[in-house]
Amino acid sequence: MNDEHVRAVDPAVAEALSGEVDRQEGTLAMIASENHASEAVLEAQGSVLTNKYAEGYPGSRYYAGCEYADEVETLAIERARDLWGAEHVNVQPHSGTQANMAVYLAMLEPGDRILSLELNHGGHLSHGHPANFAGQLFEVEQYQVDAETGYIDYEALAEKADAFDPDIVVSGYSAYPRAVDWERIQAVADDVGAYHLADIAHITGLVAAGVHPSPVGIADFVTGSTHKTIRAGRGGIVMTSDEHAKAIDNAVFPGAQGGPLMHNIAGKAVGFKEALQPEFTEYAEQVVSNARTLADTFANHGLDVVSGGTDTHLVLVDLRESHPDLSGGTAEEALERTGIVLNANTVPGETRSPFDPSGIRAGTAALTTRGFENPEIREVGEHIVRVLDSPEDEGVIGEVGDRVTELCAAHPLYR
Numbered sequence: 166m167n168d169e170h171v172r173a174v175d176p177a178v179a180e181a182l183s184g185e186v187d188r189q190e191g192t193l194a195m196i197a198s199e200n201h202a203s204e205a206v207l208e209a210q211g212s213v214l215t216n217k218y219a220e221g222y223p224g225s226r227y228y229a230g231c232e233y234a235d236e237v238e239t240l241a242i243e244r245a246r247d248l249w250g251a252e253h254v255n256v257q258p259h260s261g262t263q264a265n266m267a268v269y270l271a272m273l274e275p276g277d278r279i280l281s282l283e284l285n286h287g288g289h290l291s292h293g294h295p296a297n298f299a300g301q302l303f304e305v306e307q308y309q310v311d312a313e314t315g316y317i318d319y320e321a322l323a324e325k326a327d328a329f330d331p332d333i334v335v336s337g338y339s340a341y342p343r344a345v346d347w348e349r350i351q352a353v354a355d356d357v358g359a360y361h362l363a364d365i366a367h368i369t370g371l372v373a374a375g376v377h378p379s380p381v382g383i384a385d386f387v388t389g390s391t392h393k394t395i396r397a398g399r400g401g402i403v404m405t406s407d408e409h410a411k412a413i414d415n416a417v418f419p420g421a422q423g424g425p426l427m428h429n430i431a432g433k434a435v436g437f438k439e440a441l442q443p444e445f446t447e448y449a450e451q452v453v454s455n456a457r458t459l460a461d462t463f464a465n466h467g468l469d470v471v472s473g474g475t476d477t478h479l480v481l482v483d484l485r486e487s488h489p490d491l492s493g494g495t496a497e498e499a500l501e502r503t504g505i506v507l508n509a510n511t512v513p514g515e516t517r518s519p520f521d522p523s524g525i526r527a528g529t530a531a532l533t534t535r536g537f538e539n540p541e542i543r544e545v546g547e548h549i550v551r552v553l554d555s556p557e558d559e560g561v562i563g564e565v566g567d568r569v570t571e572l573c574a575a576h577p578l579y580r
């Protein structure tokens with residue numbers, strides 16, 4: 166990729182950037198929250214809009230010279246509305262967590278109550294973990310997945326809601342492989358007079374393409390990030406009805422943020438345009454098909470796939486039964502040595518430390534972007550199993566690593 170100006174000014178950063186291009190090019194990105202943005206998105210994100218202050222919203226800014234910022238942000242908003250069908254969209258959140266912060270800030274008072282899924286069961290830090298602002302400012306109760314099935318325990322969720330009387334129920338998850346029944350969670354929220362926030366950060370692209378049910382029009386608020394399955398570059402987004410539009414806009418700016426990252430919003434606009442093309446639906450369908458193939462491959466080799474499979478882009482494996490002496494962290498490290506990059510993950514009923522948990526999480530969004538289809542995903546799944554079985558066998562690490570290099574070369578990204 167062209168880096169002549171960075172290289173002239175700062176060779177150290179140029180070397181690191183070039184190393185990162187090589188790393189992405191030469192390894193298999195299977196961290197479920199990652200993807201590879203197109204060069205068009207990268208160009209927009211690396212544009213002169215990084216120079217522009219545009220506090221406010223299109224047509225109503227606190228600074229002069231915002232005509233192009235207005236144009237770009239309006240395009241991002243219109244395309245997001247086309248993609249997800251929301252009445253109102255705010256494309257300014259810097260990340261998914263900032264989007265969630267805006268919803269809490271708009272609708273809750275400090276000390277109010279959040280009911281959300283436990284982190285070990287697939288939730289997210291910004292849903293109320295004690296280490297996060299959401300856990301520090303609000304009272305938090307958590308629901309779980311069913312210990313046997315790995316699916317959300319909707320009945321227990323309803324009972325918790327009755328007992329806890331939350332102000333907001335949070336759905337949408339970071340490590341939950343199954344389709345979410347948004348209506349059922351909405352009914353729980355309605356029963357206790359709570360708002361419903363559906364955080365679709367991981368599945369924005371799947372929802373936009375119609376391969377996962379949409380919470381838009383069901384939940385009061387839908388938040389997401391824009392760099393995962395939707396592939397529109399780093400950032401966040403909030404969607405809501407006209408009723409809550411003003412509260413959300415005020416909560417994003419000036420409530421939670423200052424000047425919007427206009428270069429990122431340009432990336433979102435471009436990525437959303439790409440996602441509106443018919444090929445994106447094919448992409449999203451292939452992402453899910455690939456994830457199902459990966460889950461089947463793992464299950465056929467005796468791994469404990471949480472919930473028995475997947476409806477999304479991700480697969481969660483609990484290593485405790487099949488590999489009792491192998492932690493997620495050791496598995497992650499051994500796989501990284503072969504060029505397969507995924508993450509250690511906590512699992513429902515976690516018994517180890519979150520720093521070295523019992524599971525691994527793997528996603529197919531990035532590999533699908535570079536053109537992997539089911540046979541290659543099956544092969545990658547078999548390589549993962551081989552490494553899990555022999556994480557310290559240098560022969561296995563070397564053989565798998567060589568094959569990963571061949572697979573990457575067959576699917577170039579940016580070169």
Ligand code: DSN
Binds near residue numbers: 197198261
């Ligand atoms: N860190 C992201 C993930 O990996 O799921 C979520 O923010």
